[in-house]
Each structure stands twice: as structure tokens, then as C-alpha cells.
Amino acid sequence: xxxxxxxxxxxxxxxxxxxxxxxxxxxxxxxxxxxxxxxxxxxxxxxxxxxxxxxxxxxxxxxxxxxxxxxxxxxxxxxxxxxxxxxxxxxxxxxxxxxxxxxxxxxxxxxxxxxxxxxxxxxxxxxxxxxxxxxxxxxxxxxxxxxxxxxxxxxxxxxxxxxxxxxxxxxxxxxxxxxxxxxxxxxxxxxxxxxxxxxxxxxxxxxxxxxxxxxxxxxxxxxxxxxxxxxxxxxxxxxxxxxxxxxxxxxxxxxxxxxxxxxxxxxxxxxxxxxxxxxxxxxxxxxxxxxxxxxxxxxxxxxxxxxxxxxxxxxxx
Numbered sequence: 001x002x003x004x005x006x007x008x009x010x011x012x013x014x015x016x017x018x019x020x021x022x023x024x025x026x027x028x029x030x031x032x033x034x035x036x037x038x039x040x041x042x043x044x045x046x047x048x049x050x051x052x053x054x055x056x057x058x059x060x061x062x063x064x065x066x067x068x069x070x071x072x073x074x075x076x077x078x079x080x081x082x083x084x085x086x087x088x089x090x091x092x093x094x095x096x097x098x099x100x101x102x103x104x105x106x107x108x109x110x111x112x113x114x115x116x117x118x119x120x121x122x123x124x125x126x127x128x129x130x131x132x133x134x135x136x137x138x139x140x141x142x143x144x145x146x147x148x149x150x151x152x153x154x155x156x157x158x159x160x161x162x163x164x165x166x167x168x169x170x171x172x173x174x175x176x177x178x179x180x181x182x183x184x185x186x187x188x189x190x191x192x193x194x195x196x197x198x199x200x201x202x203x204x205x206x207x208x209x210x211x212x213x214x215x216x217x218x219x220x221x222x223x224x225x226x227x228x229x230x231x232x233x234x235x236x237x238x239x240x241x242x243x244x245x246x247x248x249x250x251x252x253x254x255x256x257x258x259x260x261x262x263x264x265x266x267x268x269x270x271x272x273x274x275x276x277x278x279x280x281x282x283x284x285x286x287x288x289x290x291x292x293x294x295x296x297x298x299x300x301x302x303x304x305x306x307x308x309x310x311x312x313x314x315x316x317x
């Protein structure tokens with residue numbers, strides 16, 4: 001087992017919970033932290049602490065006390081929640097990141113991971129096969145804060161020598177943890193509703209194509225990026241990171257192959273304009289070239305796995 005000590009902030013979220021469990025299979029000491037109490041999975045399998053990333057001294061104390069040498073900074077407010085409370089989103093997403101960057105620099109932390117997002121793009125970005133380097137004019141607080149975060153990360157690499165690495169995540173889909181306030185959440189909720197109620201009302205239009213990724217691919221790609229040799233990393237802002245792209249109607253059709261009587265209706269809400277400003281597909285050829293990224297799950301393989309696991313969870317419950 002690797003002897004590095006890792007701190008994960010925002011570990012109670014959709015990505016954090018599964019990332020912590022995966023990291024604990026590789027690293028001897030992985031500290032999960034969040035503002036909220038940890039789930040049994042986080043607190044029973046290793047160290048869990050309450051931590052507020054807006055409190056820099058507490059963050060620094062934790063890094064020093066545990067001799068942390070890698071940080072995965074996941075604490076953030078997501079897109080839909082951020083539009084409802086822009087002040088909170090900006091403060092947590094921006095001030096929290098600055099605190100982490102400073103603490104990592106001041107305490108000579110070896111590596112920092114910062115999750116970016118496809119929300120850094122905007123309505124003026126090419127929407128099909130969005131390139132790594134392109135126009136970026138985000139129009140959500142989430143996207144604005146993450147784009148600013150990418151620039152800060154690159155600055156700390158260039159000026160302070162911090163080995164910071166980042167991925168622009170698409171929508172993430174998982175059966176283990178419910179989604180947490182994002183515009184792509186329908187692609188998680190739809191599976192649970194299909195199994196439990198055989199119907200789902202979608203908050204996006206049926207033909208809204210968005211980039212998505214199954215959580216096992218996201219976890220594998222994240223760790224793969226962090227374990228790649230530093231001289232292979234050519235992007236210090238955020239790598240384009242792709243899984244598969246589809247619309248709600250495509251996902252519904254795939255679900256109906258297993259649950260024939262599943263029915264979907266559409267009631268687009270405030271999240272529709274957000275989705276309309278984002279890419280439909282992502283060109284991640286730079287990630288493929290630099291650290292050999294390749295997803296394993298397409299929409300069909302992901303749907304089968306999601307339904308099998310949710311049905312198994314329901315039968316146990």
C-alpha cells in the first residue's frame with residue numbers, strides 16, 4: 001500500500017464518497033472530511049473529520065497534524081444550487097479553493113486535485129466535440145467560479161510550483177450516492193424512479209444532449225490522472241474528460257429495454273437554460289494523449305449496471 005497521506009474535502013458528496021473508498025484500497029491513510037457528519041462508509045473504513053474549507057487555520061492544522069501530502073479538494077456548491085444562492089456558491093467555490101491552494105503551498109503538499117466541470121464552457125463555446133482550448137464564457141455562478149478556479153490552479157503551478165491537476169467532469173452517474181444539486185441530476189434520479197415507480201418526470205427537454213460519465217470511469221480516471229508522472233501533465237487548468245453523450249429520451253429508451261413499462265414525461269424547469277449553455281460532446285484527445293485516458297462504459301453498459309445494482313439495493317432494503 002502507498003504510504004502517502006491523503007485529505008479529501010467535501011468527501012460526503014456524490015464523487016467524494018466513492019473516491020474515498022477507492023483511494024483507501026490504494027493508500028494506507030485517507031482522511032475524509034466534510035462540514036456534515038460522515039456516512040458509515042466514510043467514518044468506519046478510516047479517519048473522518050469535520051472540516052470547513054472556509055476556515056483556513058483549521059485546514060492548515062489538519063494538514064500539519066496528519067502530515068498530509070496529497071489533497072483532493074471536492075468541497076463545492078454545484079450548478080443548480082449555485083443559481084439559487086450565488087453568494088454562497090462564490091464564497092465556497094472561490095474562497096475555499098484559495099484557502100486550499102495557500103495551505104498546500106505553505107505546507108509543501110506534493111499534489112492537489114481540483115475538480116472542474118463542463119460548466120466552465122458557455123453558450124458561445126462550440127457545443128459538439130468541444131475542444132480543450134476554446135472560447136469559455138460561462139453564464140452560471142458555478143461555471144464562473146470553476147473557470148476562475150482553473151486560472152488560479154494554473155497560476156499556483158506557474159508561480160508557486162504546486163503540482164495541481166484537474167478534470168472537467170461531465171454529469172456523473174452513480175447508484176451509490178444520490179446526486180447533489182446539479183443540472184445533470186436527472187440521469188441519476190431517472191434510474192431510481194424507474195425501479196421504484198416505473199415512471200419519471202424529467203426537468204430537461206427530451207432531446208437535451210449532454211456529456212455524461214459513469215462513476216467507475218470517473219473514479220478510475222481521477223486516480224489515473226493523479227498517479228501519472230508530472231512530466232506527462234501538460235494541462236494545469238482542467239483536462240477535458242469524456243465518457244458518453246446522450247439525451248433523456250436516449251436514456252429512457254435504454255431503460256425500457258430492461259423495464260418495458262417504464263414511462264417518462266417532460267417538464268423543463270430553470271435547469272433547462274443551464275443545460276442549453278453547455279456542450280453536447282467533449283473532445284478529450286489531450287487527456288488520451290497525455291495519460292492514456294479511455295472510458296470503459298457506454299450508455300448501454302452503464303444502464304444495465306445501474307439497474308442491476310439499484311434493484312439489488314431495493315431487494316435488500
